[in-house]
Amino acid sequence: MAVPYSQYDDPQSLNLYGYVRNNPITGIDADGHCPLCPALAGAGGLITEEYEVGAAFGPLGLTVATGAAIITVGVIYYQNTRVSPAPAAPTTTTQSRPKPQTPSQPKQKPKSNPLKGKPGETSTTTKPDGTPKQTREYGDDGYPKTDTDFDHDHGQGQPHTHEWGRPDDGGPPTNLDRGPGQPVNPDTPPPQSPATPPEQPSNPTPKPPKQPDNPGLL
Amino acid sequence: MKTYQEFHDGHFEGFWIPNNGLIHIFLRTVGSMEYVFLLNGVVMLKATDFKEGNIILDVSFRNYEDIDFNDIKMLYDLDHDIPTDNWELKLLDKIESDKLIVLEINPSYGGSCLVLAKSMEVITRKEWINSILQSIGKNAETPSLT
Numbered sequence: 629m630a631v632p633y634s635q636y637d638d639p640q641s642l643n644l645y646g647y648v649r650n651n652p653i654t655g656i657d658a659d660g661h662c663p664l665c666p667a668l669a670g671a672g673g674l675i676t677e678e679y680e681v682g683a684a685f686g687p688l689g690l691t692v693a694t695g696a697a698i699i700t701v702g703v704i705y706y707q708n709t710r711v712s713p714a715p716a717a718p719t720t721t722t723q724s725r726p727k728p729q730t731p732s733q734p735k736q737k738p739k740s741n742p743l744k745g746k747p748g749e750t751s752t753t754t755k756p757d758g759t760p761k762q763t764r765e766y767g768d769d770g771y772p773k774t775d776t777d778f779d780h781d782h783g784q785g786q787p788h789t790h791e792w793g794r795p796d797d798g799g800p801p802t803n804l805d806r807g808p809g810q811p812v813n814p815d816t817p818p819p820q821s822p823a824t825p826p827e828q829p830s831n832p833t834p835k836p837p838k839q840p841d842n843p844g845l846l
Numbered sequence: 847m848k849t850y851q852e853f854h855d856g857h858f859e860g861f862w863i864p865n866n867g868l869i870h871i872f873l874r875t876v877g878s879m880e881y882v883f884l885l886n887g888v889v890m891l892k893a894t895d896f897k898e899g900n901i902i903l904d905v906s907f908r909n910y911e912d913i914d915f916n917d918i919k920m921l922y923d924l925d926h927d928i929p930t931d932n933w934e935l936k937l938l939d940k941i942e943s944d945k946l947i948v949l950e951i952n953p954s955y956g957g958s959c960l961v962l963a964k965s966m967e968v969i970t971r972k973e974w975i976n977s978i979l980q981s982i983g984k985n986a987e988t989p990s991l992t
Binding site for chain 2: 740753756761802806809826828
């Protein structure tokens with residue numbers, strides 16, 4: 629089998645287990661294709677290169693100090709210490725989606741506001757399009773003081789608020805301490821109960837649902 | 847993505863996992879209308895922070911096209927800072943090929959729930975009770991516990 633990126637006038641290029649053709653002092657190989665790139669290309673500045681490989685393997689940073697310049701390079705180790713010859717395609721060939729950015733995947737935003745926060749501060753959850761769902765304001769004790777709910781108008785107004793109380797025993801608030809929805813604007817029409825049932829999803833299961841052998845609930 | 851506006855400020859009353867690939871989730875609207883979400887072919891369920899009187903912020907349903915790695919990491923308690931592994935890629939392919947769906951319940955208070963399943967159906971609590979009563983009639987009588 630042919631060795632990718634080999635140069636037949638340089639036998640070291642055929643060695644898949646060597647790094648920068650066995651000359652790691654002067655060579656940098658950012659992606660496995662360029663073992664002869666000059667080591668001091670970034671002299672005078674700070675160069676940090678990041679490498680991304682499959683999830684089972686991790687980059688190991690190697691920092692070389694050269695006077696005023698600091699050059700940080702990444703050395704990619706496979707688990708069996710084989711050096712990556714090239715940024716290979718993912719091993720699963722049936723993928724229909726591009727591999728996500730790793731390791732810097734964007735952090736998932738919380739889907740709901742925590743019960744406890746910093747006193748006096750607010751926390752807001754948003755929909756995928758960035759519009760707010762709920763803003764929670766925390767009281768002096770760090771528990772919710774007011775919830776302002778957006779885009780959920782079913783008679784309580786849009787937006788509407790819920791005031792939080794506190795239990796008499798001084799404990800943390802529970803569901804019983806969350807007040808009913810009230811319109812932010814007092815001119816909003818009075819509450820109405822929803823009458824329409826929820827729609828079925830686009831791929832409903834044919835009725836009837838599979839029955840358990842022993843329901844045990846009733 | 848579809849959001850079930852009816853359940854905002856309603857109650858997430860519970861779920862039942864009878865170990866047959868079907869999960870029953872019991873929700874009630876703020877107007878006291880009771881429904882059961884039946885999830886068939888469940889791949890994974892994650893439910894957290896369940897309390898007495900769970901208040902719903904929103905309930906949403908997403909098709910496979912709107913399911914991403916964040917959902918997988920959430921379902922399997924994976925750190926979002928850890929690079930995506932190959933099994934996650936395979937699972938995302940399965941989600942696409944099997945056209946799986948996600949039901950997500952976010953709370954204003956108490957429990958949240960995320961379910962990855964093959965399909966979902968919404969029925970009223972009355973319909974659900976009737977179907978359960980019918981199934982009791984078909985099954986052998988369960989002996990009392992002594």
